[in-house]
Amino acid sequence: xxxxxxxxxxxxxxxxxxxxxxxxxxxxxxxxxxxxxxxxxxxxxxxxxxxxxxxxxxxxxxxxxxxxxxxxxxxxxxxxxxxxxxxxxxxxxxxxxxxxxxxxxxxxxxxxxxxxxxxxxxxxxxxxxxxxxxxxxxxxxxxxxxxxxxxxxxxxxxxxxxxxxxxxxxxxxxxxxxxxxxxxxxxxxxxxxxxxxxxxxxxxxxxxxxxxxxxxxxxxxxxxxxxxxxxxxxxxxxxxxxxxxxxxxxxxxxxxxxxxxxxxxxxxxxxxxxxxxxxxxxxxxxxxxxxxxxxxxxxxxxxxxxxxxxxxxxxxxxxxxxxxxxxxxxxxxxxxxxxxxxxxxxxxxxxxxxxxxxxxxxxxxxxxxxxxxxxxxxxxxxxxxxxxxxxxxxxxxxxxxxxxxxxxxxxxxxxxxxxxxxxxxxxxxxxxxxxxxxxxxxxxxxxxxxxxxxxxxxxxxxxxxxxxxxxxxxxxxxxxxxxxxxxxxxxxxxxxxxxxxxxxxx
Amino acid sequence: xxxxxxxxxxxxxxxxxxxxxxxxxxxxxxxxxxxxxxxxxxxxxxxxxxxxxxxxxxxxxxxxxxxxxxxxxxxxxxxxxxxxxxxxxxxxxxxxxxxxxxxxxxxxxxxxxxxxxxxxxxxxxxxxxxxxxxxxxxxxxxxxxxxxxxxxxxxxxxx
Numbered sequence: 001x002x003x004x005x006x007x008x009x010x011x012x013x014x015x016x017x018x019x020x021x022x023x024x025x026x027x028x029x030x031x032x033x034x035x036x037x038x039x040x041x042x043x044x045x046x047x048x049x050x051x052x053x054x055x056x057x058x059x060x061x062x063x064x065x066x067x068x069x070x071x072x073x074x075x076x077x078x079x080x081x082x083x084x085x086x087x088x089x090x091x092x093x094x095x096x097x098x099x100x101x102x103x104x105x106x107x108x109x110x111x112x113x114x115x116x117x118x119x120x121x122x123x124x125x126x127x128x129x130x131x132x133x134x135x136x137x138x139x140x141x142x143x144x145x146x147x148x149x150x151x152x153x154x155x156x157x158x159x160x161x162x163x164x165x166x167x168x169x170x171x172x173x174x175x176x177x178x179x180x181x182x183x184x185x186x187x188x189x190x191x192x193x194x195x196x197x198x199x200x201x202x203x204x205x206x207x208x209x210x211x212x213x214x215x216x217x218x219x220x221x222x223x224x225x226x227x228x229x230x231x232x233x234x235x236x237x238x239x240x241x242x243x244x245x246x247x248x249x250x251x252x253x254x255x256x257x258x259x260x261x262x263x264x265x266x267x268x269x270x271x272x273x274x275x276x277x278x279x280x281x282x283x284x285x286x287x288x289x290x291x292x293x294x295x296x297x298x299x300x301x302x303x304x305x306x307x308x309x310x311x312x313x314x315x316x317x318x319x320x321x322x323x324x325x326x327x328x329x330x331x332x333x334x335x336x337x338x339x340x341x342x343x344x345x346x347x348x349x350x351x352x353x354x355x356x357x358x359x360x361x362x363x364x365x366x367x368x369x370x371x372x373x374x375x376x377x378x379x380x381x382x383x384x385x386x387x388x389x390x391x392x393x394x395x396x397x398x399x400x401x402x403x404x405x406x407x408x409x410x411x412x413x414x415x416x417x418x419x420x421x422x423x424x425x426x427x428x429x430x431x432x433x434x435x436x437x438x439x440x441x442x443x444x445x446x447x448x449x450x451x452x453x454x455x456x457x458x459x460x461x462x463x464x465x466x467x468x469x470x471x472x473x474x475x476x477x478x479x480x481x482x483x484x485x486x487x488x489x490x491x492x493x494x495x496x497x498x499x500x501x502x503x504x505x506x
Numbered sequence: 507x508x509x510x511x512x513x514x515x516x517x518x519x520x521x522x523x524x525x526x527x528x529x530x531x532x533x534x535x536x537x538x539x540x541x542x543x544x545x546x547x548x549x550x551x552x553x554x555x556x557x558x559x560x561x562x563x564x565x566x567x568x569x570x571x572x573x574x575x576x577x578x579x580x581x582x583x584x585x586x587x588x589x590x591x592x593x594x595x596x597x598x599x600x601x602x603x604x605x606x607x608x609x610x611x612x613x614x615x616x617x618x619x620x621x622x623x624x625x626x627x628x629x630x631x632x633x634x635x636x637x638x639x640x641x642x643x644x645x646x647x648x649x650x651x652x653x654x655x656x657x658x659x660x661x662x663x664x665x
Contacts, residue, residue, distance in 0.1 A: 007563055014564045185539050185554050189570050209568060210536035221535065251564055252533045255511050258562070259531070262586065 005038065008092050010254055013099070017088060019223075019240050019247065022102035024085075027095050028055050032066035035095065044100050046081030055098060061087070068096045077107055109142045116141065135229055136236070143240065144225075147180055149198070149233040155180050164239045167216035180224075180237060186211040187224060191235075194226040198233045210247070221247075275345075282342035286335050293335055297328045337468040340399065344475040351393040351479060355506040358388040358422045358429065365401035366420065372409045376461060379417040388422055388429055389506040392480060400476040403469040404433045404496050410459035411437035411494070429500040440488040448486060449474045480504070508567065508600055509581035510592035511560025514614040517645035518581065519557045522655050527646050534559045537571060546659050553659065561592055572603040577662040579654065580611045584642075587624040608661035610639045612654055617644035 005013075009025075024039035032055040041049035045058055056063050061078050073089035084107035085100040116138050136146045140160040147155040157165075157177050165171060170183040181187045190208040197206045205227040212221050218241065225236040303321055304310055310318055343349055362384055373380045408418045416436040423430055438460060440448070449470055477484045477498060488494040507515035516534050520526050523542045538557040543550060556575070559565045572578065578600055580593040597609060611633065613625060634640055641657065643650035 010564055185556075186537055189574055192573070193570065212534075212536060212538045214540070248533055248535045251535065252531075254564060255533050255560075255562070256531070259512055 006092055009090060009097055012088075012090050013250060014247075017099065017101050018086060018103070018106075020086075020101045020103065021105055022083075023250075024100040024102075026055060026098045026100075028066075028068075028098060029095055030067045032056050032062065032068075034058075039100075044080055044083055044085065044102075059087075059098075062098070065089075077103055106142070112141050136234065139236065143238050145180075145237045147235040147237070149235060155235060162239070164216075164220065165237070169215060180235060184211075184213065184222065184224075184237070186213075186222070187235075190224050194224075194235065197226060198228060201228055201231075203228060279342045279345040282338055283346060283348070286339035286342060289335050290332075290339070293328060293332050297325070297332060300325045300328060334468075337472060340472055341468045341475075344472060344479070349396070349479070351396065353391045354394055355389055355391050356394055358390055358431065359384045359386070361390075361392070361394065361398060361401065362420055362422060362431070365398060365405055368402055369405040369409060372406070373418070376409060376412070377415045378409060378412055381417065381419045382421075383419065384422040385424055388424055390429060390500050391504045391506055392500075396476045397480070400473045400498075401431075401433075403473050407469055408433050408435035408437065408494070408496075410463045411435060411457075413437065413460045424505070427502040427505075429505055431498045431500070432495055434493065434495045436493040439490040439492050439494055440486075441490050445486050445488050507555065507557045507579050507581060508572075508593065508596045509560060509579075510583070510586070510589040511562045511565075513560065513581045513583040513586070513589050513593075514643075514645045515560065515579075515581045516557050518579070518612065518614065518643065518651060518654075519555050521645045521648055521651045523555065525648075527648075529646075542655075544655065544659055546656065546663060549663060551659055551663065553655070561596060567596060567599070569599055569603045572600045575600070575604045575607050576665075577608045577658045578604065579658065580609060582611060582613050582625065584613050584615050584625050585618055585622045590625055590629070608658065608665055610641055610654060610658050610661075612641055612643045612650070614643045614645060616642045616649065617647045 005025075013023075022039075022043070024041060024044045025037060026034055026041070026049070027036040028034055034049060034051055034053045034055055036051075037049055041047070049058070056066055059080065061075065061080075065073055068089050068091065073087070075087040077084050078087055080100070083100075083102055083104045086103050088099045088101065090097045090099065136144070136158065137160050139146055140162040143162050143164065145162055145165040146158040146160075148158055149155055159176075161176065165178060166173075168178060168183060171178045181191060186208070193208075194206060205225055208224040210221055210223050212219055214220070220239045221241060223238050223240070225238070227234050227236075300321060304325055310321065313321070362382060366380055366382055369380065405418070405420070412418055412435045418436070419432075419434040421430075421432045421434065474484065480500075482501065482504070483499040485497050485499070486494065487497075507519060509515050511533065512531055516532065516538065517527055519538075519540055520528070523540045534557060536559055540555045540557065542553050542555065544553055545551075556571065558567055558571050561567050580597045580600075582593045583589040593611065597611075600607070600609065613630060616623075630640055630642075639657070639661075641650045641654045643654055645651060
């Protein structure tokens with residue numbers, strides 16, 4: 001649940017908050033309006049939480065503390081609906097995270113500690129002499145083992161020893177003693193810090209980092225504390241199993257997601273390398289295939305244009321030769337597209353802009369398309385606004401127009417019509433290829449420019465496609481920083497429109 | 507045991523002390539202390555192993571942990587290039603705090619396919635050329651683990 005927290009909050013959770021057995025975190029703005037939360041609000045606040053609620057209404061203890069910009073807020077052992085919590089408020093990027101730290105178990109232990117102390121007071125046993133002699137005698141209820149440092153530097157374990165330390169192999173049952181320093185190697189280092197602290201004789205305390213050891217068949221998370229009282233030096237050890245696991249789970253979640261992210265980043269890098277490799281491979285192969293395809297096509301062209309020679313063959317062979325010619329033309333077209341596609345993907349091109357009249361470039365494109373239109377008896381009309389000039393890479397832009405027109409012819413039934421228009425509107429130029437073909441549904445339009453060759457559709461006269469044509473158009477248009485849009489109605493036709501910005505109009 | 511998080515410090519200790527290995531990554535909180543009695547020649551040595559939590563943005567290694575160290579391992583994950591930098595930075599700090607205690611760099615997780623290695627053999631050789639003692643280990647398969655602990659014990663005794 002805590003994976004998406006900002007780093008500052010994670011650091012705060014790891015470093016600043018006491019051992020806990022649960023967390024609720026609510027993100028609010030400066031006025032205390034709830035924006036987001038992590039954890040289970042019902043468990044802590046007794047009810048549902050909704051966005052834009054006021055935190056002051058939900059948690060009356062925070063009344064008057066909002067706005068939080070007066071400084072950091074730390075409230076301890078507050079009784080909420082179902083739990084006792086410490087509440088910390090941490091500022092992060094203009095918002096505030098209110099952290100509810102479950103301390104119910106701690107408070108329950110404290111309750112029994114206070115209960116014992118009060119009962120002793122009531123029975124008259126809690127006199128001053130007694131509290132001076134054994135000031136920390138109830139801390140075992142909180143799982144603390146208390147050690148008094150003797151003049152010779154050794155430590156004596158104080159009465160009311162918690163059960164966990166009695167289970168340690170080094171605990172001497174006969175004398176009820178254990179040497180903390182030789183038992184817990186971690187203390188060899190911590191004690192150096194503590195000795196310095198004791199020398200200063202301050203009325204505060206120092207706390208160690210957490211460490212863990214396995215004894216009596218259990219993993220124990222341990223923490224050491226040291227303080228001064230009445231000129232005596234005390235060392236405390238506390239074992240907290242469950243809280244240690246909670247902290248571990250929290251860190252584990254962050255690190256797991258960090259490792260998963262690294263793995264994804266590495267996979268992405270590898271995939272990109274593979275894509276480049278694939279495109280290079282395609283580029284080289286399609287380049288090298290051009291010559292042999294052209295050679296075969298050349299021979300077939302000679303055969304089919306020499307009427308005398310072709311006339312010597314019977315009809316079956318003639319059909320075979322024409323079939324070879326068609327297939328070789330298709331192969332050449334496919335190979336050319338593959339070559340252009342691979343090079344566009346690799347970025348192996350540099351746009352060479354020149355100013356050209358739209359009328360001229362559209363004329364060239366339509367001349368190329370005319371033959372195919374005639375084959376399907378498609379009427380091709382042109383309507384270009386006079387005087388429009390654009391700055392484009394002529395070769396590439398022409399290729400895009402050719403592909404658009406080929407696409408329109410492919411999906412327009414025999415004896416229908418295609419229109420190509422160009423006009424200026426609102427400082428931009430628009431070129432539209434309008435067909436009266438089979439059209440597409442919304443899903444097809446949505447996936448039209450996706451880089452996949454799996455979704456090729458046969459044309460109205462059985463024309464086969466490469467699936468690369470539209471991808472090439474998109475690459476060329478994007479390279480020019482132009483836009484292309486599609487509108488289509490199934491059964492009625494499709495309109496592709498290229499939008500040329502003012503900066504490319506001459 | 508020093509190193510970035512999830513490089514396999516705890517796994518190496520568990521392999522050495524208890525001869526076990528778990529695939530599941532369990533982050534270490536604070537310091538986990540284990541011990542093992544080892545025989546080096548005629549000498550019996552009780553190794554006190556401080557498995558210190560991994561270094562990252564969330565947990566920084568406290569220099570005081572290293573103060574009393576007689577020797578240390580810097581553990582690196584062969585599949586995560588950045589763990590080498592983290593390890594070498596920790597080594598600088600450890601060298602200062604331990605007053606030049608002996609150390610060995612363990613390149614761990616070498617059981618994983620070489621195609622996943624991000625620390626190349628060239629980088630390993632470059633580190634060796636700089637005078638670092640390096641052992642390739644796999645806590646999973648146990649490769650190099652006994653050798654690493656024996657070698658460090660030897661270095662510590664002979665220092």
